[in-house]
Amino acid sequence: MFEFVAKHKRFIQIAFVLLIVPPFAFFGLESYTRSVRGTEDVAIVDGLPISQRELADALTRQHERLRAVFGRDFDLAAFDTPETRRAVLESLIAQRLLIAEATRARMLLGRAEVIAEITRAPEFQVDGKFSPERYMAYLRARGMSDEGNVATLQVDLPVARLAGSLAGTAILPRQVAERLLALEMQRREVSEAVLDADQFVARVNPDEAQLKAYFDAHAAAFGVPERVRAEYLVLSVEELGRGETVTEAELKAAYDARAARYGVEEQRRASHILVKSRAEAEKLAAEARKSPARFAELASKHSQDPLSAEKGGDLGLFGRGDMVKEFADAAFGMKEGEIAGPVETEFGFHVIRLTAIQSGKQRPFDEVRKELAAELGRQKGSKKFAEAADAFNNLVYEQSDSLKPAAERFRLRIQESGWLVRAPSPEHGLLGHPKVLAALFSPDSIQQRRNTDAIEVASGVLVAARVAEHQPATRRAFDAVKAEVEKRVKREEAAKLARKEGAAKLAQLRAGGDTGVKWGAAKTVSRREPQAVPPEALRALMAAEVSKLPAYVGVDLDERGYALYRIGKIVDADPIPEAQKEAELLRLQTQLGAAELDSYVASLRARAKVEINRASLEKK
DSSP: HHHHHHHHHHHHHHHHGGGGGGOOOOOOTTTHOOTTOOEEEEEEEETEEEEEHHHHHHHHHHHHHHHHHHTTOOOOOOGGGGHHHHHHHHHHHHHHHHHHHHHHTOOOOOOOHHHHHHHHHGGGGGEEOOHHHHHHHHHHHHHHHHHHHHHOOOHHHHHHHHHHHTTTOOOHHHHHHHOOOOOOOOHEEEEEEEEEEEGGGOOOOOOOOHHHHHHHTGGGGGBBEEEEEEEEEEEEEEHHHOOOOOOOHHHHHHHTTTTTTTTOOEEEEEEEEESSSSSHHHHHHHHHHOOOOGHHHHHHOOOSSSHHTTTTTTTEEEGGGOHHHHHHHHHSOOOOTTTTEEEEEEEEEEEEEEEEOOOEEEOOHHHHHOOOHHHHHHHHHHHHHHHHHHHHHHHHHHHHSSSSHHHTTOOOOEOOOOOOSSOOEEEGGGSSHHHHHHHHHHHHHHSSHHHOOEEEETTTTTEEEEEEEOOOOOOHHHHHHHHHHHHHHHHHHHHHHHHHHHHHHHHHHTOOOOOOOOOOOOEEEEEETTTTOHHHHHHHHHHSSSSSEEEEEEEEOOOOOOOOEEEEEOOOOOOOOOHHHHHHHHHHHHHHHHHHHHHHHHHHHHHHEEEEEEEHSSSS
């Protein structure tokens, strides 16, 4: 079931802006039809709002994925652009459209149907029966509750099925696919010359009237938005749990009850050679047994598993449950250094060499004491939180002129925020939640200076706040921002000059004239290896007519200026191994399915009313 959802989410991801679009993260239909009054929505799709908070959360998830791929030191500034924000917003709009369509078609599932799906899912089966322990481990690993997961799947499953059925209608003939693959892998030798907008800034000398006109037309961009500073309290399971004492007896009892969780199963490391026929596997097994040192060479040359073949067949460490049964039974019945095969599975015939055994073990009590204490503390905190939540809410409401009584009763620290604006932002932390901001910017909070209600900003986390200081929106005087206005005007006008001169030079080049352009060193680019060529330029280069060389391409780089490219040589793709070729053709089929889905979403959008608040889309 979960593989099905993941598979068809991938179709959706490819269809909407390929790599930078975040995976769907549906949180139940209610969250899409619920609107927080007083917040500024970034878009509205057929009456369903997309809030600034949702966009900020989607961007945060995207940033986390990038950091996971490139490391914690990766600079996200290059991806924190208006283009990225718009691409992520487009994916959220597409989500709304597909959810609305699934709702209209009455495809959404009831709770009972989803629960039945979960209990049948192979991922949660142990000895042919549903395992609550395995299911709860799945939820813990993803930071989800059972209720939240069920609500998510009520929407996820039908939308994934809708996406899968649409993508499955696409058919790509093999001959066409092979031609597309050849074009995709084709390389072009190009030289670049950039007319940087900075080079033209000195030519721009706007007068006072121009600057004043620009300021009047863009006054909102130079204003100071309404803002508040707040005092606030946080009542959470985590905080309450820290104050709870956990006895040694409780720790040992919990350790005994969770013995299975702290067991580390035996793992093995193996290399394999995957082929299609038994006869070929028998021949390779005989060669490997005769010369075990050549196993990696044989795998690289003959294995039809391209990922492991690149590493000499190495599969790394794996547990018994990580492999299909036939492979696991063979690998876990071998001695270190032994070569076995052929072993038949659904993928073909394997020759296996076992290279290492890592015995299973039980994590000792002392090693898990800390995490056990934290877990038991959280459990006690949860119980205490359930008892305290209503009293906390009542107290901040009944004594609405101060947070001090609630702070004293629940032993909480009154915290202070920096300046907050209406638009939700991850930088605001817990106070960036749309409901908290809506409450803080309400008349009761600003004019009467009353406490907000206790607002649940996450599972087991309540926030109550009050306005400490308020500043209304102000329009800054022209003289105060004149230097900033002049900088913007110069930059925009310089970019126009760069585009004008670049377009003129492009026309001369195509006519065979001498432009005096100084080209950079030639480099070979392809769709897969852009060599730092901007995406918009790469698209133009790979789409350019190259029947006559050299060919010339001009690309508008917006405020950066204008780029000229000379295509001097076409390099056809190198032949690729058959197994890799099959994988590439399957990928193209998947992309065609994604394009089919993309086309369907476009048709939904054409019939829908989609409003985008462009000012709200700008980075805050």
